[in-house]
Amino acid sequence: MSPRTPKQFQDIREEKKTLIMDVALEHFANEGYFKTTINHIARHAGISKGLMYNYFVSKEELLSEIINRSIAEIYVYFDPDKDGYLTEDEFESFVRKCFMLLKKQRSFWRLFFQLLMQKDVREQFLSCHLGSIDSIHTSPSDKENTFLSGILKSITEYFTRKKERMLSNYDPVTELNLFIYAVKGFAITAIYMDENDDFIYEKTVNRIIEIYK
Amino acid sequence: MSPRTPKQFQDIREEKKTLIMDVALEHFANEGYFKTTINHIARHAGISKGLMYNYFVSKEELLSEIINRSIAEIYVYFDPDKDGYLTEDEFESFVRKCFMLLKKQRSFWRLFFQLLMQKDVREQFLSCHLGSIDSIHTSPSDKENTFLSGILKSITEYFTRKKERMLSNYDPVTELNLFIYAVKGFAITAIYMDENDDFIYEKTVNRIIEIYK
Amino acid sequence: MSPRTPKQFQDIREEKKTLIMDVALEHFANEGYFKTTINHIARHAGISKGLMYNYFVSKEELLSEIINRSIAEIYVYFDPDKDGYLTEDEFESFVRKCFMLLKKQRSFWRLFFQLLMQKDVREQFLSCHLGSIDSIHTSPSDKENTFLSGILKSITEYFTRKKERMLSNYDPVTELNLFIYAVKGFAITAIYMDENDDFIYEKTVNRIIEIYK
Amino acid sequence: MSPRTPKQFQDIREEKKTLIMDVALEHFANEGYFKTTINHIARHAGISKGLMYNYFVSKEELLSEIINRSIAEIYVYFDPDKDGYLTEDEFESFVRKCFMLLKKQRSFWRLFFQLLMQKDVREQFLSCHLGSIDSIHTSPSDKENTFLSGILKSITEYFTRKKERMLSNYDPVTELNLFIYAVKGFAITAIYMDENDDFIYEKTVNRIIEIYK
DNA sequence: GATGAATGAGTATTCATTCAT
DNA sequence: CATGAATGAATACTCATTCAT
Numbered sequence: 001m002s003p004r005t006p007k008q009f010q011d012i013r014e015e016k017k018t019l020i021m022d023v024a025l026e027h028f029a030n031e032g033y034f035k036t037t038i039n040h041i042a043r044h045a046g047i048s049k050g051l052m053y054n055y056f057v058s059k060e061e062l063l064s065e066i067i068n069r070s071i072a073e074i075y076v077y078f079d080p081d082k083d084g085y086l087t088e089d090e091f092e093s094f095v096r097k098c099f100m101l102l103k104k105q106r107s108f109w110r111l112f113f114q115l116l117m118q119k120d121v122r123e124q125f126l127s128c129h130l131g132s133i134d135s136i137h138t139s140p141s142d143k144e145n146t147f148l149s150g151i152l153k154s155i156t157e158y159f160t161r162k163k164e165r166m167l168s169n170y171d172p173v174t175e176l177n178l179f180i181y182a183v184k185g186f187a188i189t190a191i192y193m194d195e196n197d198d199f200i201y202e203k204t205v206n207r208i209i210e211i212y213k
Numbered sequence: 214m215s216p217r218t219p220k221q222f223q224d225i226r227e228e229k230k231t232l233i234m235d236v237a238l239e240h241f242a243n244e245g246y247f248k249t250t251i252n253h254i255a256r257h258a259g260i261s262k263g264l265m266y267n268y269f270v271s272k273e274e275l276l277s278e279i280i281n282r283s284i285a286e287i288y289v290y291f292d293p294d295k296d297g298y299l300t301e302d303e304f305e306s307f308v309r310k311c312f313m314l315l316k317k318q319r320s321f322w323r324l325f326f327q328l329l330m331q332k333d334v335r336e337q338f339l340s341c342h343l344g345s346i347d348s349i350h351t352s353p354s355d356k357e358n359t360f361l362s363g364i365l366k367s368i369t370e371y372f373t374r375k376k377e378r379m380l381s382n383y384d385p386v387t388e389l390n391l392f393i394y395a396v397k398g399f400a401i402t403a404i405y406m407d408e409n410d411d412f413i414y415e416k417t418v419n420r421i422i423e424i425y426k
Numbered sequence: 427m428s429p430r431t432p433k434q435f436q437d438i439r440e441e442k443k444t445l446i447m448d449v450a451l452e453h454f455a456n457e458g459y460f461k462t463t464i465n466h467i468a469r470h471a472g473i474s475k476g477l478m479y480n481y482f483v484s485k486e487e488l489l490s491e492i493i494n495r496s497i498a499e500i501y502v503y504f505d506p507d508k509d510g511y512l513t514e515d516e517f518e519s520f521v522r523k524c525f526m527l528l529k530k531q532r533s534f535w536r537l538f539f540q541l542l543m544q545k546d547v548r549e550q551f552l553s554c555h556l557g558s559i560d561s562i563h564t565s566p567s568d569k570e571n572t573f574l575s576g577i578l579k580s581i582t583e584y585f586t587r588k589k590e591r592m593l594s595n596y597d598p599v600t601e602l603n604l605f606i607y608a609v610k611g612f613a614i615t616a617i618y619m620d621e622n623d624d625f626i627y628e629k630t631v632n633r634i635i636e637i638y639k
Numbered sequence: 640m641s642p643r644t645p646k647q648f649q650d651i652r653e654e655k656k657t658l659i660m661d662v663a664l665e666h667f668a669n670e671g672y673f674k675t676t677i678n679h680i681a682r683h684a685g686i687s688k689g690l691m692y693n694y695f696v697s698k699e700e701l702l703s704e705i706i707n708r709s710i711a712e713i714y715v716y717f718d719p720d721k722d723g724y725l726t727e728d729e730f731e732s733f734v735r736k737c738f739m740l741l742k743k744q745r746s747f748w749r750l751f752f753q754l755l756m757q758k759d760v761r762e763q764f765l766s767c768h769l770g771s772i773d774s775i776h777t778s779p780s781d782k783e784n785t786f787l788s789g790i791l792k793s794i795t796e797y798f799t800r801k802k803e804r805m806l807s808n809y810d811p812v813t814e815l816n817l818f819i820y821a822v823k824g825f826a827i828t829a830i831y832m833d834e835n836d837d838f839i840y841e842k843t844v845n846r847i848i849e850i851y852k
Numbered sequence: 853g854a855t856g857a858a859t860g861a862g863t864a865t866t867c868a869t870t871c872a873t
Numbered sequence: 874c875a876t877g878a879a880t881g882a883a884t885a886c887t888c889a890t891t892c893a894t
Contacts, residue, residue: 003855004894012857032331034247038885048859053886113401114330117323118245174416178424181398181417182391188326188401189394203387204394211391222874251868261876263871272868435853458757460673464889474855476892485889536756539827543753544671600842604821604850607828607843611820614752614827629813630820637817642876643873651878677864687880692865859891870880 017055020045025066029110033063033121063125067115070108071129077101084150086158092209094151095183099205102187110191155179179212230268233258238279242323246276246334276338280328283321284342290314291364299371305422307364308396312418315400323404368392392425443481446471451492455536459489459547489551493541496534497555503527504577512584518635520577521609525631528613536617581605605638656694659684664705668749672702672760702764706754709747710768716740723789725797731848733790734822738844741826749830794818818851 004012023045027036038059042049056062077097086094102109115121159172159179186204193200236258240249251272255262269275290310299307315322328334372385372392399417406413449471453462464485468475482488503523512520528535541547585598585605612630619626643651662684666675677698681688695701716736725733741748754760798811798818825843832839 002894003853004857006855008894009856016857030332032247032334034245035331035333037883039883049885050860050887051858053888054857057886059885110330114327116401116405117327117330118248119243120248121245171416171420174420177399177413177417178395178420181396181402182394183398184401185394185396185398186390188329188397192329200390203384204390207384207387207391250866262869263877264875266869267874439853456758458673458760460671461757461759463887475890476856477854479890480853540753540756542827542831543749543756544674545669546674547671597842597846600846603825603839603843604846607822607824608817608820609824610827611822611824612816614755614823615820618755626816629810630816633810633813633817641873642874643878645876647873648877655878676862678862688864689866689881690879692867693878696865698864855892855894857891857893859889861888863887864885866884867882868880870878871876872878873876 013055016047016051020047020052020055021062021066021069024062025107025111028063028066029107029114032114033111060124066108066111067125067129070105070112073105074101078151084154084157086154088213091155091158092213094155095209095212096205098183099186099201102190103201106191106195109187113188113191175212179208182208226268229260233260233265233268234275234279234282237275238283238320238324241276241279242320242327245327246324273337279321279324280338280342283318283325286318287314297363297367297370299367301426304368304371305426307368308422308425309418311396312399312414315403316414319404319408322400326401326404388425392421395421439481442473446473446478446481447488447492447495450488451496451533451537454489454492455533455540458540459537486550492534492537493551493555496531496538499531500527510576510580510583512580514639517581517584518639520581521635521638522631524609525612525627528616529627532617532621535613539614539617601638605634608634652694655686655690659686659691659694660701660705660708663701664746664750667702667705668746668753671753672750699763705747705750706764706768709744709751712744713740717790723793723796725793727852730794730797731852733794734848734851735844737822738825738840741829742840745830745834748826752827752830814851818847821847 020041024036024041027041027044031040038052039049042052052062056065077100078094112126115125156172156176159176162175163170163172186208190201233254237249237254240254240257251265252262254275255265265275269278290313291307325339328338369385369389372389375388376383376385399421403414446467450462450467453467453470464478465475467488468478478488482491503526504520538552541551582598582602585602588601589596589598612634616627659680663675663680666680666683670679677691678688681691691701695704716739717733751765754764795811795815798815801814802809802811825847829840
């Protein structure tokens with residue numbers, strides 16, 4: 001009979017928000033952001049259309065929050081308190097973490113690459129995160145982006161250092177790029193593979209480390 | 214001012230169809246299939262909305278024909294009258310052709326990867342071509358697909374043969390996959406790079422050949 | 427810390443009701459009845475949406491009560507225990523009271539004229555008060571409305587009597603109307619003027635009295 | 640069988656646009672801008688909802704165009720090629736024209752005053768026309784508005800000149816204002832009176848001219 | 853009393869597609 | 874062939890109102 005406490009309200013909100021975002025991510029990832037209707041999300045989340053707008057001001061903001069949540073997860077995962085220097089073992093660990101994240105966030109990466117493929121969408125939702133995750137190629141100017149561009153810098157240095165241990169015709173930039181292409185290529189392949197095919201992850205990550213460590 | 218022959222009519226029709234498809238492809242690739250309206254395409258093609266439906270029964274079929282046209286181009290490009298055996302030089306030539314096509318059909322590949330990223334769209338438009346272009350990973354069952362899966366078979370054999378010339382721990386499947394990942398990763402990167410950056414194409418294709426030939 | 431008496435409860439209720447009505451009136455008047463949301467009012471009144479419905483059964487009734495309250499204020503202001511006869515000084519006093527009320531109830535009059543301008547709204551909320559405040563013109567049939575139509579009758583008589591002191595071509599009805607037009611015209615102008623521009627009130631009321639007394 | 644000519648299309652468009660605007664004005668004026676739905680307008684205009692958007696980009700723009708059309712009518716009516724000087728006969732003619740317009744554009748004026756009564760609406764739709772039509776009181780700063788503020792200036796001068804022919808305590812500004820109040824007051828009364836009550840128009844305009852000429 | 857989560861009917865707007873001319 | 878007016882189903886979003894706690 002007594003009214004809910006603010007804490008209870010907070011909990012309900014948090015829980016529902018998470019539920020909606022989870023459902024929405026799944027549908028955005030599978031059916032596509034544009035083809036997924038608010039109606040559809042609401043129905044699958046077991047709530048009314050109106051409630052959606054109690055939690056998110058618009059479909060766009062729902063997408064935005066989903067992206068930010070996943071990006072934040074990545075940040076946490078990679079422990080930003082690194083100095084810039086990457087040892088060989090740290091490089092290996094970094095690569096393994098990338099593959100781990102790919103598995104953990106399959107749906108997000110499906111959504112991510114999907115958005116990446118549309119000019120205006122990419123500008124609206126991803127520009128603030130690109131220059132980092134998307135890799136060096138698409139927007140080399142955004143280097144001021146601190147966290148992941150920091151990682152990129154570390155890897156670049158790693159490849160430069162590696163050159164000294166290698167043959168003379170070794171071009172660190174091309175090698176770095178190829179490393180990124182391989183990871184990217186695996187990424188867009190893996191996000192559509194059978195979810196439980198751990199074997200190919202293992203094989204791929206091991207071979208990539210073997211080559212580029 | 215004699216009346217046009219049936220042949221001329223046919224030519225005009227073909228020409229206009231091509232024009233529409235060109236304009237549509239450009240917009241589909243840049244703004245996205247769903248965000249591009251028929252109206253927009255018609256206006257940019259300099260024709261009326263109604264006429265569009267004289268040439269294509271629906272937006273979907275327009276997309277379908279665009280895809281088929283590009284796929285056909287690829288078929289022609291790769292000379293299907295090969296036996297299955299790939300020499301080293303033929304492999305190099307094949308890789309170079311892939312990169313060539315990537316440049317020639319930038320817009321198509323932008324569209325292609327965009328569609329690939331949405332489950333129902335991919336099923337509707339690409340399933341008949343996948344297992345081939347998309348690579349072995351996504352739909353390994355479509356092996357009956359004759360032409361490009363033939364190429365895939367050739368390359369698989371190529372990598373298997375290569376194993377015999379290499380170290381003992383060499384796994385031809387992983388190596389083949391990595392090769393595909395690299396090409397794919399470069400592809401989705403390149404389609405958004407500066408159009409005229411030939412340099413990076415050159416460097417990348419050379420290094421890939423160096424590694425995998 | 428003794429439990430509150432029923433009287434205290436009643437007072438608290440009354441106080442809160444007044445607060446809500448004050449806030450609502452302000453927003454209705456400024457942003458418009460339709461554009462003002464219950465949410466907005468509740469937030470600005472520092473209460474919850476749900477509580478609103480503890481005090482008012484609907485948005486419409488909230489409006490209704492606001493109107494009635496202001497009308498009641500007017501009733502009180504004009505001392506209904508008049509006989510019908512209006513002396514010149516009483517006429518002057520009446521006019522000054524009208525202008526006074528205009529200042530005191532600016533927000534209400536803004537709301538009032540706003541509602542007046544929409545047919546169905548006027549019928550729903552104002553019809554029971556019209557024929558009086560709105561003036562004789564809009565609904566001459568409502569003459570049974572006792573209080574303010576009584577005032578109107580007094581003024582009509584006043585103008586009729588005045589005719590006898592005036593030139594022969596004097597038409598009391600036209601003169602009365604013109605008097606009402608002037609007051610009305612000033613009203614809808616004044617409710618949007620700078621709140622503290624007393625000067626123009628003074629000048630206008632004096633001149634009107636000068637002319638029509 | 641032959642296709643429509645551009646002229647025919649132009650005519651259809653013009654006709655339909657006018658139809659829609661006429662219907663919309665009527666409903667905006669009677670039921671209110673906010674309460675009038677696009678659906679309602681479409682149904683009463685005998686067209687589909689979608690077609691509305693073929694002619695007007697939004698409900699707001701529909702309103703905007705309606706206002707502009709009426710304002711333009713006013714401009715035409717008042718022959719802007721006047722010098723600034725107003726003779727007594729010109730003043731009379733001006734007043735009669737005002738009353739004429741009031742009759743001709745009853746619906747528009749109902750809409751106009753309705754919009755005037757809501758702060759944000761007034762700013763959005765009327766600000767560009769105010770300072771003139773709305774009269775001097777609401778936005779005295781907009782004097783740069785050329786056409787109707789020109790008229791206002793002429794009338795102001797007219798009242799100033801008139802002062803010289805009158806008693807010493809005559810204040811031209813107050814008198815001008817009272818004139819405007821009377822017209823305004825009549826206006827908001829007349830727009831809700833019986834449409835065919837010409838008599839009261841006649842009486843009122845004659846008396847106003849009698850007083851203020 | 854008091855809260856705000858939850859609902860759902862309603863609103864403006866879009867767009868592929870049809871069709872009379 | 875060619876046009877663009879016309880349609881209507883679908884979509885994102887709003888908001889008064891209800892209700893469990």
